[in-house]
Amino acid sequence: MTIAFKTGESFRDDFRYANSDAAILRFPFPFGEDEYMYAVNLEPHFAGGATDAFDTAFDVDEHYVSECREREMVLRQDPNRCIVLPHMMQAQWDTLELIMESLARDYPDHFQLERDGRRWTWRNRPLGIEDRFTFGMPDTLPYEPFEYITRQAQGDFTLQDQRDGNLYMDGGMVTTQADWSLEFDLGMTFHEWHGPVPLAHEMGIFDRALQYLLRVQYGHPARRLNWTMTVNPRLDTSPENYPVWGPDRTTITPDNVGERLHLRVELQTFFRLPRSNALLFGIRAYLASIDELARVPKWGRRLHRVLRDLREELAGYKGLTRYRDIAVEHLSRYDDGAPTSPGIAPDIRTLPA
């Protein structure tokens, strides 16, 4: 699979970002029905799904190069976006191996891995990287192994240590987050870091999800989708930078909502790591403006209905309150009241002009 990378995109200031038709059609649209409520929507991470985004272990798309550059910029300003506690060194190597093996297998035109015992050669052609190192020896890499490989991957990653029947967030690379902080959550248990989520605790969602995740086995990864909305195609909506992006919420008007308001979907993946027995969470974020998504007629109708009927607590938690009415009014033009098919698939192969 050869991907044409868009290299000049920006996720801040002048916001040079758009999705090609193909990128819209492969978007992991998160709503399988016309209304949304929390559920334990975990499933095995098998190859294949409603769109191409589910075809590989770690999805790489046209925004790869630009997203890696953005991550580099965030880390330069705030190196604490990547922290791994000392007892997670084996999990770091596990992560490096998993991501390198997966990218080299799934995108052989772009990534190559040669293993000669412990001496490995890694080639990342899109980023122009070629490194030789010794697996298991951190000094042979320019960064610690987890930081090294997640600087070359799209989406955030956290490392969970499993002990005392719980998951502890003991490491991560978090630069493209929906308003949560690794530095704040580091060392927390599963229920602690989900503390701010409304309704789901009372519904028992986290109790069940934790039991499932504790049992994720090596070779049997799992996945789920999560979503929120972001004003402008900004990846770094962190609490650390709230003064930078918080005011964006006040800028939405009926004239600009279609292109400025973005649906932000996380394709979350969960991998058991073999040496450390830790659990790797991949949090791969996708952004598309609501006008881009509405080019798929089913998604335009459904997005209108979901936002219109979303429970107030969820709208507040996701930060939609200020512009929700404007978005619903705008999206109503795409909703003719026709029924929608179940599931998230776009149901079309090409976009209408």
Next chain:
Amino acid sequence: MIQRDIAYRVRAIESLSPTLKRIVLESATGDPLPVGAAGAHIALTLKCGDRILRNSYSLIAPSDGTGRYELIVRRTDPSRGGSHFVHDELTVGAVLAGYVPHNLFPSFSHARKHLLIGGGVGITPLLAHLAALRREGARVELHQLAAAEEVALFTQLLAPWAGDDVQVHGGREGLDLEALLSRQPLGTHVYVCGPAALMDRVEGMAVALGWPDGRIHRESFGASGGEPFTVRLARSGGEVRVGPDESMLQALENAGVAAPSLCRGGACGECLTRVLEGEPEHRDHYLTAEEKASGQFVMPCVSRAHSDMLVLDL
């Protein structure tokens, strides 16, 4: 992305004693073997005459780029057939179907010290832990309980790590467990593998001495399968046999029954099915305690049956 099955080829078989054999497996396809960490086990499918058994065996050495998995199998009497097959029929070059390693007995990187206690052939995962922990430079102590006639054999297996911290005790009374557990420093984790009675004794003693639950670990292969049973479909008619190594959901799917599912791990609730007759064996995390006690619902993705027959509203 999902890898479950592996074809293994028997690379070597070594007789350690009249009842113990060391088996070395390699990949039958030439693909590299996945990492097999200390504490992990693999399940093998053994064809014993007209019966098919799925047996789990601990790896006795960490496998990380070595291209092989090593096991020790004890010939037991009575046997379900698996150990007799391995001892009497398995030959070098034979190909066995199996699963990727699964680790329910890992070591914990937080531990200040690791105390390993084995009984008989329960030494197998501890051999792997000892090798890995010594290589990491971790503080570790091992005590192996053995029948008098096997002391020499286990001493020899442990020879690469011989020292004051590695001891083999002959006979059931050879080790003062209470004294051993009492003198461990705070932050020690204990790992025990052997007969259920030994594991119960270590666990009970440690709890009585005030060890936190999270620092007491016993070997487990998990409970994925179970006794076979039959499902009768009340609405569509017909019966489906659920074998010992498949889930109820898999059996229904294989029989062409359209059963809803999502997580396949007992958490999401998608496969919730009403039970009309029979006694479900609940293994899910979805139903409440009251719902489980009522016996009216079952999650076919993970749960099974205590009764020979389960009648479902399907």
